[in-house]
Amino acid sequence: MKPSTPSAHALKPVLSTLQLWGIAVGLVISGEYFGWSFGWASAGTLGFLVTAIMVAVMYTTFIFSFTELTTSIPHAGGPFAYSKRAFGPTGGYLAGAATLIEFVFAPPAIALAIGAYLNVQFPTLDPKTAALGAYLVFMALNIVGVQIAATFELAVTLLAIFELLVFMGVVSPGFSIANFTKGGWSGQDTFSLAAIPGIFAAIPFAIWFFLAIEGVAMAAEEAKDPKRSIPIAYITGIITLVILAIGVMVFAGGAGDWTKLANLNDPLPQAMKMIVGDHSGWLHMLVWLGLFGLVASFHGIIMGYSRQIFALAREAYLPAYFAQVHPRFKTPHRAILAGGVIGIAAIYSDEVIKIGGMTLTANIVTMSVFGAILMYILSMLSLFKLRRDEPGMARPFRAPFFPVFPAIALVGALVCMATMIYYNTLIFGVFLGFLAAGYGYFLVTGGNRQQAIDQALADDEDAALAR
Numbered sequence: 001m002k003p004s005t006p007s008a009h010a011l012k013p014v015l016s017t018l019q020l021w022g023i024a025v026g027l028v029i030s031g032e033y034f035g036w037s038f039g040w041a042s043a044g045t046l047g048f049l050v051t052a053i054m055v056a057v058m059y060t061t062f063i064f065s066f067t068e069l070t071t072s073i074p075h076a077g078g079p080f081a082y083s084k085r086a087f088g089p090t091g092g093y094l095a096g097a098a099t100l101i102e103f104v105f106a107p108p109a110i111a112l113a114i115g116a117y118l119n120v121q122f123p124t125l126d127p128k129t130a131a132l133g134a135y136l137v138f139m140a141l142n143i144v145g146v147q148i149a150a151t152f153e154l155a156v157t158l159l160a161i162f163e164l165l166v167f168m169g170v171v172s173p174g175f176s177i178a179n180f181t182k183g184g185w186s187g188q189d190t191f192s193l194a195a196i197p198g199i200f201a202a203i204p205f206a207i208w209f210f211l212a213i214e215g216v217a218m219a220a221e222e223a224k225d226p227k228r229s230i231p232i233a234y235i236t237g238i239i240t241l242v243i244l245a246i247g248v249m250v251f252a253g254g255a256g257d258w259t260k261l262a263n264l265n266d267p268l269p270q271a272m273k274m275i276v277g278d279h280s281g282w283l284h285m286l287v288w289l290g291l292f293g294l295v296a297s298f299h300g301i302i303m304g305y306s307r308q309i310f311a312l313a314r315e316a317y318l319p320a321y322f323a324q325v326h327p328r329f330k331t332p333h334r335a336i337l338a339g340g341v342i343g344i345a346a347i348y349s350d351e352v353i354k355i356g357g358m359t360l361t362a363n364i365v366t367m368s369v370f371g372a373i374l375m376y377i378l379s380m381l382s383l384f385k386l387r388r389d390e391p392g393m394a395r396p397f398r399a400p401f402f403p404v405f406p407a408i409a410l411v412g413a414l415v416c417m418a419t420m421i422y423y424n425t426l427i428f429g430v431f432l433g434f435l436a437a438g439y440g441y442f443l444v445t446g447g448n449r450q451q452a453i454d455q456a457l458a459d460d461e462d463a464a465l466a467r
Contacts, residue, residue, distance in 0.1 A: 011076060011221045011307075012330040014147045017229035020216055022154030023300050024237030027212040029160045030110055030297035032241075032248050033268060033290055039205030040262035042198040045253040046184030046191075048206070051199050052249065055206035056242050058412030062376055063213065063238045065383055065399040065406040067231050070217045072386075072395050074226040077311030078217030079375045079382075084315075086382035086389070089449065093442045095378045096312045097435055101371030103305035104339050105364040106212065108346040110298045111135055113265070117291055131347050138299045139340045142306060143326060143333045146222050153300055160293040163286060164244055167268050168251045170282045174275040180254040203419045204369055209245040211372055212297070213237060214379075215304035218311070227396035266290075302336065309335035316448040366424050370431045373417045380410040 015023075039048040075081035077092075079099050084092025111134045115127030142149045185191045186198035216233055220226045252258070252267050256274035261267040268290065272283050310332035313322035326333040346364060383406050386393060399405055421428045 011310075011325065011332070012146065013222055013224055015150050015219055015223045015229075017225075017232050019150040019154055020219060020223060020229050020233035021237050021240075022157045023150060023219055023303065024213055024216045024233050025161070025240050026153045026157035026296035027215045027300040027304065028210055028241055028297065029157060029164075029244070030113070030293045031208040031211060032164055032244050033160075033293040034113065034265045035208040036205050036245070036249065037252070037261050037264060037267035039202035040253070040258060042186065043202035044184045044186045044188075044195070044198065045180050045249075045258050047186050047195050047199045048202050049184075049246075049249065051202045052206045052209060052245060054412070055203065055210065055416070056245065058409055058416070059210040059213070060238055060242065061405040062380070062409035062413070063234050065402075065409055066214060066217070066379055067234045067397050068395055068399040069379060069383055069386075070220055070230050070234070071227050071397045072393055074220035074223070074230070075311065076218055076221045076307040077315075078214065078220070078308070079379050080308065080311060080317075082382040082386075083378045086385040087378075089446075090442075091378065091382070092315075093317060093439065094435070095375055095382075096308065096317055097438045098371040098374040098378065100305070100308050100312065101431070101434060102212070102368045102375060103215065103301055103308055103371075104342055105346070105368040105371070107135075107298055107301050107305070107339070108343040108350075109365045109368075110294055110301070111343065112347060112350065114291065114294045114298065116265075117287075117294065120287075128347055128350070132344055134295075134298060135340050135344055135347075138295075138302050139336050141299065142302050142336050143329060143331050145329045146219075146303070146331055149299070149303060149331075150219075153296060153303070156292045156296040156299070159289060160296050161240070161244065163289040163292065164248055164268075166282070166289075167272060167286055168247050170286075171251050171255045171272055171275045174256075175251060175254040177254060179256055179258065180250060183259070200419050201423055203416050204366065204423075207369055207372070207416065210238075210241055211369065212301055212304065213241065214372075214375070215300065218304050218307035221307075231397045302339065305339040306332050306336040309338055316445060316451065317442065320448070363427055363430075366420075366427045367431055367434075370417075370420060370424075370428060373413050373420060376413040377410065377417065380406045380413065384410075 039051060043051055069082045070078070073081050073085060077096060080092050080096035083095035108131070111131035112127060114134045115130035118130045119125055119127045141152060181189070183189060185195040188195065216230065216237070220230060223229050248268070252261060252271040255271040261270055264270055269283060269287050272286055276282050309318060309322050312318040313320055313335065322332070322335045322338055324334055325331060383399065384403065387402070
């Protein structure tokens, strides 16, 4: 059998700093449109503001620390590559599996949200059919080329940001701080110890504000100048998202009776209705352009999961079949399609499979968060270990205030994990089941990984001789 050439497993470095920023913000921005307001139900507006600030601090310190890893090890596997370098193959497996769960399980829920939104505008359109259409369209766009996909991502992200700014501007004349603070501590006007459980219970909904920003790491091999562009994209991206998250939450809560928004999937249109009524042109624009926030995250996460599958397959943690890039477009087309098959299967199993009385998609969002938090923990542990074991490693960007920033991020992630386990014990058990099943595959395929290492060494020698 003829060995693979390096180009068969190589991605094309074409992404600019602005495009990477668009990916960073776009991956997350749907979280500014829906999901977060459920945190009000347990914590209230003021309690959830505390939760959101705590989670924002965790993410900010995490991104500043994570950027050191991304620029030191610019690899399409992202966290998988960092943990493998720090803790060996088993560490690589755990981080890779956690990241894969995060990025493969988030898109079906977003696709169904896109379908539900389109169903409101076109009642005869089945939401699942629309979700399937979204997968087919955006998988195709990702296959055609990363440059086209990233340019599209930047455009829809800018439109989504514009729409959030429009929302804040339109509701601002009717904003009242009294509306925002009324019953803001889990239904009470003043803080008491009784508000603390609600603040912790709301952590998953605050995470939704920022979940998946770390996906930029998986575009590192496709960045033109990763050592310079990735720090700029990450840092400006997290600043953008923190400002938008706090702004959207405060303006929505001050528009009227926030309790009417606490259990809705569309808090922004409903908050705007309180100010401009049901028939305003502003409202119709918000409803239509709000779709761009969902599309930006959906499209960006497809890019993220495909690079993770590709990177794991390239090093034989998954079947080598998924490690091929398209000969013309230089994109991991098989990995893109593989994640799509899983997502589409989840969409059509939504009402069939229920766990704990909740639909499949509701549960896989929680599963996705478990994957993310485990990956955050492993990444910060990798940073500490690599600082100790490889002090001479090239670090184009060094985490500021080390070890304080990564320690804050690590402690925050551990608190989030403990809270998630406490409130979602059954789903955590399923999550552990996935990790255990994957570990079984990992154990029986060790020989494949050694062959992959030998092949990579042979390819490097061939490339050196060719030069």
